[in-house]
Amino acid sequence: MATFVHDLGWATIRFVDDLGGLAVFTARIARATITPPIRVRPFIDEVFKLGVLSLVIICVCGVAVGMVLGLQGYNTLVRFGATGSLGAVVGLSLIRELGPVLTALLATGRAGSATTAEIGTMVATEQLDGLRMMSVDPIHLVVTPKALAMIFVMPLLSALFIVCGLFGGYVIGVGLMGVDGGTYLTSLESSVDFRDDVLGSLLKALIFGILVGLIATYRGYTSEPTSAGVSAATTSTVVVASVSILIFDYFITALWGV
Amino acid sequence: MSRSPTRDFLVGVFVLIGLAAIAYLSFSVGGLSYSGPGGLTVYASFDQIGGLKPRAPVVISGVKVGQVESNALDTNYRARAKLDLDANLKIPSDTSASIMTSGILGDRYVSLQLGGEEQYLKSGDELTFTESAVILERLIGKLIHNTDIEKKDQGNDK
Numbered sequence: 208m209a210t211f212v213h214d215l216g217w218a219t220i221r222f223v224d225d226l227g228g229l230a231v232f233t234a235r236i237a238r239a240t241i242t243p244p245i246r247v248r249p250f251i252d253e254v255f256k257l258g259v260l261s262l263v264i265i266c267v268c269g270v271a272v273g274m275v276l277g278l279q280g281y282n283t284l285v286r287f288g289a290t291g292s293l294g295a296v297v298g299l300s301l302i303r304e305l306g307p308v309l310t311a312l313l314a315t316g317r318a319g320s321a322t323t324a325e326i327g328t329m330v331a332t333e334q335l336d337g338l339r340m341m342s343v344d345p346i347h348l349v350v351t352p353k354a355l356a357m358i359f360v361m362p363l364l365s366a367l368f369i370v371c372g373l374f375g376g377y378v379i380g381v382g383l384m385g386v387d388g389g390t391y392l393t394s395l396e397s398s399v400d401f402r403d404d405v406l407g408s409l410l411k412a413l414i415f416g417i418l419v420g421l422i423a424t425y426r427g428y429t430s431e432p433t434s435a436g437v438s439a440a441t442t443s444t445v446v447v448a449s450v451s452i453l454i455f456d457y458f459i460t461a462l463w464g465v
Numbered sequence: 466m467s468r469s470p471t472r473d474f475l476v477g478v479f480v481l482i483g484l485a486a487i488a489y490l491s492f493s494v495g496g497l498s499y500s501g502p503g504g505l506t507v508y509a510s511f512d513q514i515g516g517l518k519p520r521a522p523v524v525i526s527g528v529k530v531g532q533v534e535s536n537a538l539d540t541n542y543r544a545r546a547k548l549d550l551d552a553n554l555k556i557p558s559d560t561s562a563s564i565m566t567s568g569i570l571g572d573r574y575v576s577l578q579l580g581g582e583e584q585y586l587k588s589g590d591e592l593t594f595t596e597s598a599v600i601l602e603r604l605i606g607k608l609i610h611n612t613d614i615e616k617k618d619q620g621n622d623k
Contacts, residue, residue, distance in 0.1 A: 255472050259479045298494065363483025370486045373494070396494055400520060405490045 232346075232425050236354050239347040246352050253356030257318040261364060264317055265310060269368040272305060273297060273375025280376070281384045293386050294395030297376035302399060302408045306369035308456050311415035314357070314364060315448040319423035322353050323444040326427025327437035335428075350428060354420040361416025362409045369408070403464075411459055415452050422448045504531065505550040508591045509562040509575070514544040515598030517564055517573040523548050525577045530554055533575060548575060548592075557582040561594030573598060 280296040326349065329335050335345040373395065380386040399405065423444045430440030514536060523531040531550035539545040550556070559580030564573055577592075586592070 251473065251476050254479070255476045258483075259472075259475045262479060262482075302490065302494075360479075360483075362487070363480065366486035366490055367483055370489055397520070397522065399490075399494045401491055405494070408490075409487065 228429065229421060229425050232428065233421055235346050236351050236421070236424075239344065239351040240355065242347065246348060249348065249352035250356055250359075253352045254360055257314070257322070257353075257356050258360035258364065261314060261317050261360070262367070264313060265364050265368050266371045268309065268313055269306075269371030270375035270378075272309060272368075273301065273372030273377075274379045276300060276305075276372065277376035277379030277384070281380055281386070290380075290384070290386050291390045292394050292398075293376070293380045293384075294391040294393070295398035297380070298373060298395040298399050299404065301369045301372040301376075302404045304456075304460075306372065307365045307408055307411035307415055308452060310365040310368045310412065311361065311419060311452045312449055314361060314416075315419050315423075315445055315452070318357065318360075319419045319444050319448055320441050322357070322420075322423040323427040323430070323441045324437060326350065326353070326424060327430035327440045330428065330430055331432040331434065331437055333432070346428075350424045354424045357420030357423065358413065358416040361419070362412040365408065365412035365415075407463065410463075411456065414455060414459060418451055418455060419448050422451065504552045505554060505556070505586070506534070506588045507548050507550065507556070507586055508545055508589075509548060509595050510539055510541075510543045510545045510591070511562075511564060511595050511597045512543060513597040513600065514546060514564060515573060515600050517544075517546060517575065517598065521572060521574050523550060523575045523577065525554075525579065530577075546575065556586040558584045558586055558590070559594065560586070560592060561596065562592045563596035564598035566599070 276297045277293065280293050280300075281290060284290045284293055284296065326335075329345075329349065335349065338345045338348060377388070377391055380391055381388045426440045426444040426447070430436045517533060517536060519533050519535050521533045522529045523533065531548055531554075534547040534549045536544055536546050548562075556577070557580040559582045561578045561580065563576050563578070565576045566573055580594075
């Protein structure tokens with residue numbers, strides 16, 4: 208019993224310590240963002256690595272999710288004779304929920320883990336210490352561009368995912384199941400609202416981008432300088448980011464009705 | 466890392482594609498252009514709007530010409546719908562509005578039947594002739610009630 212209480216206490220202390228460390232880390236990134244010189248070049252490099260190189264996986268997954276939504280939605284709607292609403296079903300589920308969440312999960316696995324591993328390896332091989340010796344702030348040069356790029360690409364990737372999904376749903380619904388193409392698009396366009404649905408979707412993606420960007424860079428920056436430490440930090444990024452995306456998703460939906 | 470024309474180009478293309486996706490979602494799917502101000506705003510009061518929601522379409526002869534902006538109660542506790550119509554439309558002042566349902570269980574929408582007056586409605590005017598929504602449950606209720614009475618009558622006759 209006593210060991211259990213000890214463990215609980217230790218876990219709580221570590222959790223609060225982590226949370227406080229992340230808050231300080233966030234403040235340092237925010238300050239580095241507005242401190243000249245503005246690092247445009249590293250930022251663009253990171254947009255390339257996190258965004259452009261994720262394009263294929265995002266588009267393929269988007270089309271696949273849209274196709275399965277079209278199939279499942281059709282099979283359910285056909286029982287009620289409401290296949291005309293297929294566009295609304297596919298569009299609303301993609302825009303309000305699946306687009307931002309799945310994009311964030313994919314970006315965590317594809318780009319977040321790579322970010323953590325890269326920064327972690329820099330810690331392990333003392334490259335960040337080298338930068339400090341040259342009185343270059345590693346947060347300013349290495350961490351901030353990565354975090355900002357993640358925040359920047361997430362809404363773009365999410366919007367792409369949704370458009371690919373809408374296309375996938377169209378292909379299955381109209382091409383395979385014989386729903387009228389005009390009906391699909393009309394039910395999509397009449398049920399989706401800009402302020403309630405599209406803006407909320409972009410806001411969700413932005414918040415997920417902030418989460419993934421901060422967690423991935425923080426885990427890398429604070430990783431143990433060993434190969435086991437880097438591997439643990441990478442695992443922790445994927446787990447913590449995925450879980451917090453899903454939890455935050457619930458609260459954003461509950462609080463703002465997005 | 467040094468400047469690389471190919472990579473910079475790809476990043477530019479990526480950002481453009483992403484922005485295009487957002488624009489498509491906002492303008493085409495989200496209907497952002499339609500909610501712009503400056504349209505013709507008219508009001509119509511109904512006894513019963515029966516589930517007419519904001520953003521429901523307003524049609525003339527089945528063609529969408531606008532949408533329901535909002536619903537509220539007026540001073541006489543009648544439902545007052547605010548309709549946002551295409552600014553180029555010329556609606557005669559004796560036009561009537563009725564709430565219809567697309568299919569049996571479909572969504573409600575407002576259908577306008579144009580009148581023959583020479584005068585046209587201006588923004589902020591009121592549509593005087595309206596026809597309320599038909600509530601399916603009430604119809605069924607009446608039907609059941611009526612058949613009950615008929616049965617009783619038949620019983621009395623015997």
